[in-house]
Amino acid sequence: xxxxxxxxxxxxxxxxxxxxxxxxxxxxxxxxxxxxxxxxxxxxxxxxxxxxxxxxxxxxxxxxxxxxxxxxxxxxxxxxxxxxxxxxxxxxxxxxxxxxxxxxxxxxxxxxxxx
Amino acid sequence: xxxxxxxxxxxxxxxxxxxxxxxxxxxxxxxxxxxxxxxxxxxxxxxxxxxxxxxxxxxxxxxxxxxxxxxxxxxxxxxxxxxxxxxxxxxxxxxxxxxxxxxxxxxxxxxxxxx
DNA sequence: TGCATGCATGCACTAGTATGCAAATGTAAG
DNA sequence: CTTACATTTGCATACTAGTGCATGCATGCA
Numbered sequence: 001x002x003x004x005x006x007x008x009x010x011x012x013x014x015x016x017x018x019x020x021x022x023x024x025x026x027x028x029x030x031x032x033x034x035x036x037x038x039x040x041x042x043x044x045x046x047x048x049x050x051x052x053x054x055x056x057x058x059x060x061x062x063x064x065x066x067x068x069x070x071x072x073x074x075x076x077x078x079x080x081x082x083x084x085x086x087x088x089x090x091x092x093x094x095x096x097x098x099x100x101x102x103x104x105x106x107x108x109x110x111x112x113x114x115x
Numbered sequence: 116x117x118x119x120x121x122x123x124x125x126x127x128x129x130x131x132x133x134x135x136x137x138x139x140x141x142x143x144x145x146x147x148x149x150x151x152x153x154x155x156x157x158x159x160x161x162x163x164x165x166x167x168x169x170x171x172x173x174x175x176x177x178x179x180x181x182x183x184x185x186x187x188x189x190x191x192x193x194x195x196x197x198x199x200x201x202x203x204x205x206x207x208x209x210x211x212x213x214x215x216x217x218x219x220x221x222x223x224x225x226x227x228x229x230x
Numbered sequence: 231t232g233c234a235t236g237c238a239t240g241c242a243c244t245a246g247t248a249t250g251c252a253a254a255t256g257t258a259a260g
Numbered sequence: 261c262t263t264a265c266a267t268t269t270g271c272a273t274a275c276t277a278g279t280g281c282a283t284g285c286a287t288g289c290a
Contacts, residue, residue, distance in 0.1 A: 078236050
């Protein structure tokens, strides 16, 4: 079925290892959750106070998140202000969900109700 | 705003590190994509022929995918038949997307159109 | 110009993980 | 019971990634 092959291409397109790897780290997830739940402005040091790790570690985590495009950074004087920018991520998640849904035969991969 | 706090809880609920870690590995992603694009039955050895790694490695990858619930396995004689079961994954992806969307202020985190 | 602040980076260390090979387990067939 | 086949597991190795400390770099201020 060409539909299967079509969805297969979609899957490889949206199943982005780098993004998932970025989200898979507990500290990075905590950073995202904190930024989502608290209004900014967020800086590297302010974020570091909420995590039990060194600021340099937070800096590196933020870099990873920036590289996959989940957060954006802009310099304001000597501090860096960070904010979520999860539009692409949201689109990616939904596209991946759609691709999976059109791939998986419903009898095998039950989307509705608890299987 | 209590809406922000509410979505924050949703985020921590759906931002499951284990699942993302499972999906972040290229070989595991390739396994999922192959299983999605080709009808079964899939066995450990048949899947191993499509990857440049040892069968034992494939076996371990499949174990990880089973542990996060994206594939199911059932023994048929001496072989193990595997199939996708991504209903939970699809729900998780959509819930996470919804949580992110309700978290991110639209002016900061543009969901519609390319920002 | 000198100093303090915020952040990034180099380095060493550690923990976790992927990999391949060989051996063990389980299961069906002779 | 022995053999053959599919899969899993033990073990050793290589590689990747997270961490903390010290240092470097940029910026603002006195």
